[in-house]
Amino acid sequence: MRDPLTNRIMTARVLLAVALAASFLSSPVLATTRLSADVQPKKIAINENATLRVVLESEGKSLPEPQLPPITDFQVFSSGRNQSITFVNGRLSSSVTHTYVLSPRSAGRFTIGPVHVQIGGVGYATPPMILTVSGTAGPVPSLAAPPAPGGRQDERAAARGSKRHVFITASLDKDTVYVNEPVTYIFRFYNAERLLSSPDYSRPSFTNFWVEDLPPQRKFSTVVDGVAYDVTEIRTALFPTDAGEKTIPAAEVKATVRSLQRPNPQDPFSVFQDPFFGGFGQGEDLHLATDALRLTVRPLPPVSAPLEATGLVGKFSIAAHTDVHSVNVGDPVTVSVTVSGEGNIKSIPSPQVDTIPSVRSFAGGTSEDVGTADYRVQGKKTFDQVFVPQRPGRFDVPSFALTYFDPTRRAYQTARTDSIPITVTGAAADFTIPSFKLAPGQISDLAADVRFLKTDSDHLRRAEDAGLFGSAFWAGHVFPLLGLSVLLGWRRRTLKEAADPVGRKRRRAYRAAVAQLQTVVSALAGPSSGGAVEAVHHALLNYYTDRFNCPAQGQTRAEMRATLKLERIAPAAMAQYFELLDDCDRRRYAPGQDGAEAAELATRARSVLEALETAS
Amino acid sequence: MKRGFHVGLIRFRHWSPVFLALMFMITPRPAHAQEPSRLFDESVSAYQRGLFDSAASGFLRLAQGGIDDPRVWYNLGNAHFKSGRIGSALVSYRRGLRLQPRDADLRANYRYVRLFAADKIEPVGGFFLETWWRALVDRIAFHEARALAAMIFWLAVVLTAWRLWPGPIPIRPVATWVVTLAWILWVGATGTTATCYFRDIGSRDGAVIALKTDVRGGPGGEYALQFVAHDGLEGTVERSESGWYLARFPNGLKGWIDARAFEII
Numbered sequence: 001m002r003d004p005l006t007n008r009i010m011t012a013r014v015l016l017a018v019a020l021a022a023s024f025l026s027s028p029v030l031a032t033t034r035l036s037a038d039v040q041p042k043k044i045a046i047n048e049n050a051t052l053r054v055v056l057e058s059e060g061k062s063l064p065e066p067q068l069p070p071i072t073d074f075q076v077f078s079s080g081r082n083q084s085i086t087f088v089n090g091r092l093s094s095s096v097t098h099t100y101v102l103s104p105r106s107a108g109r110f111t112i113g114p115v116h117v118q119i120g121g122v123g124y125a126t127p128p129m130i131l132t133v134s135g136t137a138g139p140v141p142s143l144a145a146p147p148a149p150g151g152r153q154d155e156r157a158a159a160r161g162s163k164r165h166v167f168i169t170a171s172l173d174k175d176t177v178y179v180n181e182p183v184t185y186i187f188r189f190y191n192a193e194r195l196l197s198s199p200d201y202s203r204p205s206f207t208n209f210w211v212e213d214l215p216p217q218r219k220f221s222t223v224v225d226g227v228a229y230d231v232t233e234i235r236t237a238l239f240p241t242d243a244g245e246k247t248i249p250a251a252e253v254k255a256t257v258r259s260l261q262r263p264n265p266q267d268p269f270s271v272f273q274d275p276f277f278g279g280f281g282q283g284e285d286l287h288l289a290t291d292a293l294r295l296t297v298r299p300l301p302p303v304s305a306p307l308e309a310t311g312l313v314g315k316f317s318i319a320a321h322t323d324v325h326s327v328n329v330g331d332p333v334t335v336s337v338t339v340s341g342e343g344n345i346k347s348i349p350s351p352q353v354d355t356i357p358s359v360r361s362f363a364g365g366t367s368e369d370v371g372t373a374d375y376r377v378q379g380k381k382t383f384d385q386v387f388v389p390q391r392p393g394r395f396d397v398p399s400f401a402l403t404y405f406d407p408t409r410r411a412y413q414t415a416r417t418d419s420i421p422i423t424v425t426g427a428a429a430d431f432t433i434p435s436f437k438l439a440p441g442q443i444s445d446l447a448a449d450v451r452f453l454k455t456d457s458d459h460l461r462r463a464e465d466a467g468l469f470g471s472a473f474w475a476g477h478v479f480p481l482l483g484l485s486v487l488l489g490w491r492r493r494t495l496k497e498a499a500d501p502v503g504r505k506r507r508r509a510y511r512a513a514v515a516q517l518q519t520v521v522s523a524l525a526g527p528s529s530g531g532a533v534e535a536v537h538h539a540l541l542n543y544y545t546d547r548f549n550c551p552a553q554g555q556t557r558a559e560m561r562a563t564l565k566l567e568r569i570a571p572a573a574m575a576q577y578f579e580l581l582d583d584c585d586r587r588r589y590a591p592g593q594d595g596a597e598a599a600e601l602a603t604r605a606r607s608v609l610e611a612l613e614t615a616s
Numbered sequence: 617m618k619r620g621f622h623v624g625l626i627r628f629r630h631w632s633p634v635f636l637a638l639m640f641m642i643t644p645r646p647a648h649a650q651e652p653s654r655l656f657d658e659s660v661s662a663y664q665r666g667l668f669d670s671a672a673s674g675f676l677r678l679a680q681g682g683i684d685d686p687r688v689w690y691n692l693g694n695a696h697f698k699s700g701r702i703g704s705a706l707v708s709y710r711r712g713l714r715l716q717p718r719d720a721d722l723r724a725n726y727r728y729v730r731l732f733a734a735d736k737i738e739p740v741g742g743f744f745l746e747t748w749w750r751a752l753v754d755r756i757a758f759h760e761a762r763a764l765a766a767m768i769f770w771l772a773v774v775l776t777a778w779r780l781w782p783g784p785i786p787i788r789p790v791a792t793w794v795v796t797l798a799w800i801l802w803v804g805a806t807g808t809t810a811t812c813y814f815r816d817i818g819s820r821d822g823a824v825i826a827l828k829t830d831v832r833g834g835p836g837g838e839y840a841l842q843f844v845a846h847d848g849l850e851g852t853v854e855r856s857e858s859g860w861y862l863a864r865f866p867n868g869l870k871g872w873i874d875a876r877a878f879e880i881i
Binding site: 360361366386450451452453454455456457458460461462463473476477480481483484487488490491494495 | 682
């Protein structure tokens with residue numbers, strides 16, 4: 001039998017294992033992420049390039065950039081990134097292809113990789129790849145210098161403008177283009193000197209252009225004004241986004257070359273600055289800049305109906321393909337429409353398709369593949385269109401059309417696909433549920449149709465009847481709360497008085513005495529006036545008893561005076577009070593009282609009591 | 617007598633605003649019975665003859681004319697569905713369910729039409745208490761919750777008045793507990809009412825009503841395409857900008873969608 005501590009540890013381990021297993025199984029990234037890399041060709045010559053493609057497929061829309069291993073034996077150029085996103089049946093997945101051009105620095109057998117990526121805390125890596133570079137130069141189409149786009153004159157002008165045998169040029173392959181028509185920006189670095197550091201190239205800001213790099217760099221030799229230069233050429237494809245006169249700012253290069261300054265013969269260490277010792281010579285920083293370039297961008301001509309403007313410029317073809325030609329009612333037919341050609345591939349819009357009666361259609365995913373072979377932007381973009389037939393019979397997937405502007409013909413062209421016949425079998429339904437969309441738990445919800453209409457039109461409810469918080473609502477809440485508040489106040493007062501009978505008598509003494517006096521006056525108006533003076537006397541003594549919480553009966557005048565003095569009653573009011581009491585005593589026992597005297601006493605008593613109230 | 621009348625007149629002048637307010641509350645409103653009923657019957661007739669677009673147009677006119685009746689929303693949902701507009705049908709059913717959340721026909725048709733949405737989304741699961749609370753509140757209409765809260769309020773007020781009334785109360789200890797319980801019930805009913813209110817009025821749930829539409833990374837066509845959404849995909853608008861909605865979908869994805877392609881309930 002285990003002790004409790006061991007049991008707890010075992011339980012914790014089991015729970016941890018279950019949690020880890022659950023998190024492992026529930027991780028969608030882990031289950032679906034794929035990373036692969038391939039380099040082609042596997043064997044190249046020293047003057048050739050290889051292409052490295054890294055493909056990352058995973059769920060989600062934003063995938064991280066793969067991390068390339070250090071590749072020191074090659075110059076590495078990014079040749080673009082293609083991403084396709086699909087969102088079908090609620091699942092979003094992406095596939096990103098990164099393409100790199102590898103230009104060898106030396107011959108040998110090299111190991112490349114592995115390429116790493118990290119998604120959701122999980123790391124992925126590709127196997128390493130082998131690339132062999134032979135020392136023998138491969139066939140070169142032309143080692144002669146390609147003609148400078150700006151002409152030899154530009155080269156010479158640039159060469160003469162530089163103090164050193166290092167200069168740069170920039171040019172465009174066209175000076176007039178249409179909006180979204182590609183134009184190639186060509187940058188060249190001419191060097192006939194020994195560089196002490198790698199030149200630092202700053203590309204101009206291509207504002208108002210879509211930009212596509214055209215790797216790899218080209219290297220060749222040329223002679224300008226009798227000097228042999230090594231030339232490095234970098235090309236960039238530009239697609240103007242709007243019409244007008246455009247200016248492309250200057251490109252810049254910073255480089256360090258060996259200084260021409262002669263060593264100081266007096267300096268004993270100047271011998272080390274001699275090139276013979278290599279590397280110790282003084283460097284001279286060069287800051288080179290090209291001229292700004294001008295480009296005229298024409299607007300596209302207006303599109304005449306029934307063509308639809310897409311803004312696409314270049315030369316394109318379109319093809320549609322499906323593997324399915326016979327389906328049941330409700331089953332999907334996926335048609336892949338591929339637009340391929342030369343131009344701004346990324347801006348290709350989805351082709352237009354006409355609607356088909358009794359067939360629901362919706363767009364699927366898209367994917368694109370952009371290449372830069374021969375320094376031209378070309379490739380293809382594929383659109384998936386899903387058709388779901390609702391009735392049996394035959395329907396034709398209609399022709400897909402794409403309108404683009406061909407700058408060589410200076411006219412709009414429309415590429416079309418052929419229609420594709422599809423045979424549909426099965427029973428008809430207004431909207432048959434496509435079986436591929438159903439989750440297992442939803443089968444129980446299947447029905448033939450929606451439930452029928454509600455036909456009763458009596459007492460249709462108006463929107464204002466359903467007012468949220470109308471005046472009745474607030475009145476119904478405010479009035480009861482007010483009533484409760486009043487009740488609460490009354491209750492508090494009642495309880496307070498019940499808890500303090502003396503105080504209650506004190507507060508009511510004046511009102512009680514005045515009420516008694518009023519009774520006397522009312523009685524005098526009637527037939528019987530007997531005992532009125534006695535009643536006034538009682539009212540005065542009762543006031544004293546209640547107001548000052550002292551029984552008047554049995555107290556002497558002196559004791560009463562002392563009590564009033566303690567209560568800080570003004571002497572004048574006190575004197576009036578006792579004088580009236582004396583009068584009452586006198587008249588009570590005097591014969592022949594009449595009503596007028598009693599009324600006068602009552603009036604005096606009221607004013608005396610008032611004086612006592614105000615004097616206290 | 618004359619003085620009594622004078623005093624009465626003065627009292628009436630003091631209380632006249634209250635009397636007028638009460639009179640306004642209890643005065644019956646003018647009836648608009650004929651015109652909406654006729655349009656409703658015509659739309660039903662169009663639906664029965666298979667003229668679903670015409671029927672949808674009629675029911676929509678009723679709704680736009682101020683009729684907020686679950687039967688209208690239910691029939692409009694059916695007409696939209698028969699015309700092939702999945703998203704609009706779902707929005708109509710949801711509007712009807714606000715008013716009559718336990719209506720079996722509305723619930724059945726809503727569930728049925730959801731099957732036709734092209735994009736099936738697995739909703740992100742929430743905390744079980746939240747899920748339970750939502751399921752409970754989804755079966756209560758706002759006006760029902762409000763009426764229940766008002767009734768409990770009156771009951772609590774009457775019980776409180778009975779408890780506060782000066783004088784002996786036969787079952788005083790029990791009375792205190794009964795009053796406390798009544799006010800706790802009222803707080804619960806008020807919370808339910810508030811939840812229903814924000815569900816119906818504050819919520820910006822809706823559905824995609826275009827056959828397909830791009831969901832982008834920002835409020836404009838120039839932003840990167842995130843994915844394509846199709847007719848009937850339901851979501852919640854978090855904010856709007858320049859004619860675009862930032863919509864959140866049940867599986868947690870977010871993106872900007874053209875406001876013309878998305879209808880808020």
